[in-house]
Amino acid sequence: MPTPNSPPQPTADSDAEQAGLWAQIKAEARRDADAEPALASYLYSTILSHSSLERSLAFHLGNKLCSSTLLSTLLYDLFLDTFSNDAELRAATVADLRAARLRDPACVSFSHCLLNYKGFLAIQAHRVAHKLWSESRKPLALALQSRISDVFAVDIHPAATIGKGVLFDHATGVVVGETAVIGNNVSILHHVTLGGTGKAGGDRHPKIGDGVLIGAGATILGNVMIGEGAKIGAGSVVLINVPPRTTAVGNPARLMGGKDHPSQHKDVPGESMDHTSFMSQWSDYII
């Protein structure tokens, strides 16, 4: 069962780690500003003028998510206050940055992810909305959800729980429902839905175990469990539990290797990002 927030305890270590990462981000931005004067203003305003990662992130999110009726200064204040007072959130940010850098070969630097990855930014803004939700500041949390959905086309209910080291790659169209839980080290591609089952309330959305990989366009509906290290193929439609370390593909989804004795893999797909190794077992005989 995913328990994404179980052993947090961010300590001096994680603060030191954050400081190191921030130094690296600034070095990257400085190198880019020197090489590309047309981008220097952007890099200074978003990164190089700030004294910490949380200030940079609060500034960037405030300016991205603001509207004519929700001013950037208000959002900046809200983000900065929340990140500054919650070491857990800061540690999750660091883990998410590392996840993108490690798993996405198109991610050329930490600063690239911090500035340009809508999935990363949507998750960080969601973490703030989630905290507001847990403090019963629901209307503000829902307003944030709406802005994230407008700006990034990523729709995460503020009640949903998201672990650390999570990557939403490309991210456009991701929908995560109210009672969904996403474990640690999960990778989710764009157009993925973790949806509900109807108009009744209650626990009705998927639970995604640690290390799961969910391919582009997959739809997972209902209070089902995707076991740790499982892999869901692109375009799959899943309505039933998927055992750990197995692969489900197709619409309707079937388990690779068969329902009774599904194949099990050793790697952690959420980290290895292997989307297509089941190809030989699955599609080859079809086309």
Next chain:
Amino acid sequence: MPTPNSPPQPTADSDAEQAGLWAQIKAEARRDADAEPALASYLYSTILSHSSLERSLAFHLGNKLCSSTLLSTLLYDLFLDTFSNDAELRAATVADLRAARLRDPACVSFSHCLLNYKGFLAIQAHRVAHKLWSESRKPLALALQSRISDVFAVDIHPAATIGKGVLFDHATGVVVGETAVIGNNVSILHHVTLGGTGKAGGDRHPKIGDGVLIGAGATILGNVMIGEGAKIGAGSVVLINVPPRTTAVGNPARLMGGKDHPSQHKDVPGESMDHTSFMSQWSDYII
């Protein structure tokens, strides 16, 4: 056959109903403003400073959809003028708000839907574009369509006809083609396509009967009829008529119960929002 706009006749009753709903929306917003000062400015500017639902909606849409070349004042004027002069549109807005509140367990209040639901907002803006289209003000209607697609990632051709009590849940990525017709009390999830069949013009898009439910990511192509009360499973690809009160699932879609004697349900899926009850018949034997 869907005849979404057939017996409208909004009367004093519907005006009274609208006034009652508006009073409730203001009460909700006042409660939220009192509880959350950080959001009060947003709630006053969007709801509490307005004297009617149509003024609030025109203001909110004008500020959401404006750009540097299409000013908020121009759009506000256009929306306000259209809503004020068309009781039918106002009645449809009320029905859509009630639909979201009843069918979506994540919808905690009418004001939540009014402010934050991009599907609701996209539909209301579309209704104005549709009216402009029907008055041969096509370039303006198309400019509105483009802004709705940019801002909400919902792309509805202004010629498309949409009934009342319609819910676009999450809404990101919905595409509705020029000759599509959507009946009353329909619920459509995100990433749904009601698309055409090629480069020839003419009547080439789906007709969606009253009370239909279309799951996330479903693609319906061509001038096909989805019978009233039918249900289209998430991720389905449908290119042929679906009989009333039946369920089509899969890619390519098949009818639950078989082509010749499909199972028929009693409920109205567009209202009951039952996405997954066919699961036992369909996926269980697969995974």
Next chain:
Amino acid sequence: MPTPNSPPQPTADSDAEQAGLWAQIKAEARRDADAEPALASYLYSTILSHSSLERSLAFHLGNKLCSSTLLSTLLYDLFLDTFSNDAELRAATVADLRAARLRDPACVSFSHCLLNYKGFLAIQAHRVAHKLWSESRKPLALALQSRISDVFAVDIHPAATIGKGVLFDHATGVVVGETAVIGNNVSILHHVTLGGTGKAGGDRHPKIGDGVLIGAGATILGNVMIGEGAKIGAGSVVLINVPPRTTAVGNPARLMGGKDHPSQHKDVPGESMDHTSFMSQWSDYII
């Protein structure tokens, strides 16, 4: 193999063609401005005040893609400078406008496409990002990619190569990976993914031949070849090469006519936009 940029040689002819098209666009805009005063300001600022197509396009993209940290004047300058100095880019713009006008029955005029088609605008902005990438101005190219993804929900890696006469219809949710290549005269619907296979770098994305048509929601993963004139059905998941002039449908995709002797069509689907003629062979027997 798609070689989209091979025989470019834009000459005086293409300049003359561009001038003719531009005259037509201005005539359309003037007609619309006369008919609809509410839109005239928009049409003058975006089209009628400009002396050339590239100035109009640079202005429109600069205003669409700007943010509080990437100013419109900077982007305008960048777009104008790039378009002005690259006749190839200008010729591709013309070809893309013609493609939309010819293939999309909902496209009522060239000016409609120029102003309102997010797919068209995303491709033009991508061409500039691609040029920056090829000149090793990678951080700026990636910042542009991010803005295109935020504003149009179209995510094209700046390294991806796109031919001429390409139509992204509706466009929301399209994702094109780093090593993808798209040939000439290709039509791609919304929610289409040309994705990679994992966390390893290298050549890992699809190659789309000339004249291919890819239906809504199709997902193509890995360094596979979609042969010229092939057709990929809506919602298909493709992980293996598809031969020229064949049709692949389903999840997992199968070839129409069977793996060994697939049916071959004569038309160029990317131009004919025939999404559904395979219906009789495929879905009919199912529903």
Next chain:
Amino acid sequence: MPTPNSPPQPTADSDAEQAGLWAQIKAEARRDADAEPALASYLYSTILSHSSLERSLAFHLGNKLCSSTLLSTLLYDLFLDTFSNDAELRAATVADLRAARLRDPACVSFSHCLLNYKGFLAIQAHRVAHKLWSESRKPLALALQSRISDVFAVDIHPAATIGKGVLFDHATGVVVGETAVIGNNVSILHHVTLGGTGKAGGDRHPKIGDGVLIGAGATILGNVMIGEGAKIGAGSVVLINVPPRTTAVGNPARLMGGKDHPSQHKDVPGESMDHTSFMSQWSDYII
């Protein structure tokens, strides 16, 4: 004594006059838009897209005076509502436009004044603030005053009364205190102060009779009466009543012709705009 608002009674005549003026303004704007495409967008958005002078003025003022915390839509609504419901205000606007056109040789057209004269715009916005003040909506009136002072550098207390046919030429730096009254057909140059006398409340500001001309930089302090048709020289400091049709100049001001038998002129300086005819009597013997 100036009684600027005494016999208003705007009738069908003034409505007809307004309609005629509006037709002329549109004709001017159309001519300019045709001649200068770079300005056409501006002219369409501010004038040519509107159906009446009050809509154009409300739009222009709303966009000029808005800020990030006072949105243009809110101000537009307020201005449009006030102008639409008060024929007196509309008649005053017409009179002010005619005043500028007749008296200022640099005023080349009515549209030039409507769009570009900060004095004209400040007075029209003040008329709305004044109406709000008289309806005891004081905080809103004061917020408007502040925006007018920020944007136009013209500071008019909303309680001050201003007649019709008033010209604030150049206007920068004009200050008009709470209990000041300005008659009809008055012309006031920039940097003019109609100020108070101390920290006590009550009636403490100047009363300016009909047809008065006040030169640039003149300072008039206290509850003094500037008689009808009087002329106050540029840079004068006036603290005592000035009789009708006389001229006061200097710091401290003295009456031309002497205190006991001041020279009297026949013309109406507020309309003739004769700033300097006293020169021969005054400065010549000095320099």
Next chain:
Amino acid sequence: MPTPNSPPQPTADSDAEQAGLWAQIKAEARRDADAEPALASYLYSTILSHSSLERSLAFHLGNKLCSSTLLSTLLYDLFLDTFSNDAELRAATVADLRAARLRDPACVSFSHCLLNYKGFLAIQAHRVAHKLWSESRKPLALALQSRISDVFAVDIHPAATIGKGVLFDHATGVVVGETAVIGNNVSILHHVTLGGTGKAGGDRHPKIGDGVLIGAGATILGNVMIGEGAKIGAGSVVLINVPPRTTAVGNPARLMGGKDHPSQHKDVPGESMDHTSFMSQWSDYII
């Protein structure tokens, strides 16, 4: 000699005083928001959503002074950080608010001054610029000066020293030079210049003693001393020292009562705001 900053020592008392004033400001704003829904959004965003006077002021100044190249979030951060870390600045803000409320009969509430008085806002922003200057952050201080001059038409060199309890009434056009010093409890009307004497650097601007009143449009040039409690008449041009508690009027200025035995008053003009009591001695015999 004015030593405006000599015995500051803001203590718990001044913090308590600030808290009391802040409570009163919020009460005023709440009353106004209840009475005027159209203004409530403005009042919530600027005052009612904030937890302290310095946060409200930093927010308001950040939004007023921002531009497309100096973002509101950056300015907000700068103002908030400076006010939060300097009790002296906060005490001066409180004293300035009290000065406006006491001395200006048109100032109906503290919130009115906080939101709407450009003189008050310019002085508070200057205090931050002055602190930056004193910390050798001169380019940033000068950029602030420029924004203050653009937005409020008040041009105060960041090196100038300004005491507490200072009122710039109306404020448009005030210019204060680099080496000027303004004492405590000074009142300065609009268009007042405290200017230099030429192109040589060094100490070259006026020193204004405690309790001085300077009338509208007065120009004081050079390193001259305006003695404590002196009064400078409107429109005066002063180039020589003015003794304490005397009145200088005219252009060129002369001392009331004569150079050798000038009249002396008992009151503190900067507090009593008596602009015109010398009238009987001065102008009466002229007009």
Next chain:
Amino acid sequence: MPTPNSPPQPTADSDAEQAGLWAQIKAEARRDADAEPALASYLYSTILSHSSLERSLAFHLGNKLCSSTLLSTLLYDLFLDTFSNDAELRAATVADLRAARLRDPACVSFSHCLLNYKGFLAIQAHRVAHKLWSESRKPLALALQSRISDVFAVDIHPAATIGKGVLFDHATGVVVGETAVIGNNVSILHHVTLGGTGKAGGDRHPKIGDGVLIGAGATILGNVMIGEGAKIGAGSVVLINVPPRTTAVGNPARLMGGKDHPSQHKDVPGESMDHTSFMSQWSDYII
């Protein structure tokens, strides 16, 4: 007689001079950006990202003077096009920058003037408006005048002629009429008026000779000649010719030394900026 534009002939020399000055401006901005990260974004966007002084200036003016109805991209284009095609304008810009740097002891660097001096910026924008006027593009020229007056509180009629090496110090409130001519190397303080004489058209504004200094708040009215090297004291009101190299002070102005044998100075006051040396002759005996 001032003939400010007579022998222009900007040659390779002036281009070289401009290049040198631009290099110095960039060096200053780089130094400031290094010292003050909070300002670096501003300095990169306004100066360091640009390849020439005219691009930097066009960018800065476009962003300063834009409004919601006159977009920054349009203005940028207009300014850049005009500066790029007129070497005379570029040479005048350089001369004005040097004038500010030499004459104003508060001007610490060229970049300080370029970014922050509203007088400098107003003059450069006026030069473009003046060129438009001379090309009969009057409505656009007048729209620019209006924006300059709104944003900088400097109101210069586009027909007015301004020489090179001109400094408007502080600049707020300067008004320059339609037929005014300002020679080379003139210095004008804030609140100065070069005004007309009535409602008749024709040549009706002052002619200011080379090297003239006009003090703060001086008002010069009518078609009078201020001879080369003359000095007009602060607050003076001048309605008659002033001979070369003499000093006029007071309201009404008198010549120092008397009307018949006025004192003559040797220096060029517009360059020496000596505002107050006449003090000993003038004010001392008064106070």
